[in-house]
Structure formats: structure tokens, C-alpha cells
Amino acid sequence: MTIELERDQRQEAVASIERYFAENMEERIGNIAAxxxxxxxxxxxxxxxxxxxxxxxxxxxxxxVAEIDLEVHEDPFTYWQKQGKPRRK
Structure with a gap:
């Protein structure tokens, strides 16, 4: 798989390489070489x-994904609890 950069990204990357060479190396690098x-x-x-x-x-x-059950879990048989009515025995 080839990684492609958009034109403006490529230009910025080449300029950055040129600057790196200018500031950190003993010799400059040209646009084509960069x-x-x-x-x-x-x-x-x-x-x-x-x-x-x-x-x-x-x-x-x-x-x-492993945490989804914690986020979306619903307890069953809670209708009567929500109604505030105690369970009949």
C-alpha cells in the first residue's frame, strides 16, 4: 500500500525537510532531493x-466494544420496581 499525501501536505513536508537540512546538517538539500x-x-x-x-x-x-455491555445493559423485570409497588408474595 502506497501512502499518498495531498499536494499541499507534500509541499509542506518537502519544505520541512529542506528546513531541517538547512538548520541541522552541514549541507543543504534541494527541492527534488527532499x-x-x-x-x-x-x-x-x-x-x-x-x-x-x-x-x-x-x-x-x-x-x-468490550465496554458496550456496561453502557447499554438494561436489567429485566424492573416494571414493578419503577412503579414503586412491592413484589407480591
Whole structure:
């Protein structure tokens, strides 16, 4: 699965890579090289991050599904209790 970025997101990512190189590396990186580096990271590391995010969402949803019975549980045979009438013996 290829991770695709929208055009404006891609431009911001490339600009961020260029800035990172300008501020932290001894040499600058050009726009084309920054785009290629972004492609590499999206293809090589992107799936790892994506899969981890999916696993975390599955875990969170699993916990929520397990708690549904607590949220929606209704006790049966409560009509008479709601009416305030004691049970006949």
C-alpha cells in the first residue's frame, strides 16, 4: 500500500525537510532531493507507522466494544420496581 499525501501536505513536508537540512546538517538539500527523500520515507517507513496506528485503533476499539455491555445493559423485570409497588408474595 502506497501512502499518498495531498499536494499541499507534500509541499509542506518537502519544505520541512529542506528546513531541517538547512538548520541541522552541514549541507543543504534541494527541492527534488527532499521530495525523493520524502518518497523514500513514505515507502520504506510509512507502512510501519501506518500499521502501528491501525493496531492502536484496533486495540482502542476492542476496549470500547468490550465496554458496550456496561453502557447499554438494561436489567429485566424492573416494571414493578419503577412503579414503586412491592413484589407480591
Amino acid at each position: 521530495g525523493a527523500l520524502l518518497n523514500f520515507f513514505l515507502e520504506e517507513i510509512g507502512p510501519l507507522v501506518y500499521n502501528q496506528a491501525v493496531a492502536e485503533v484496533q486495540e482502542r476499539l476492542g476496549r470500547r
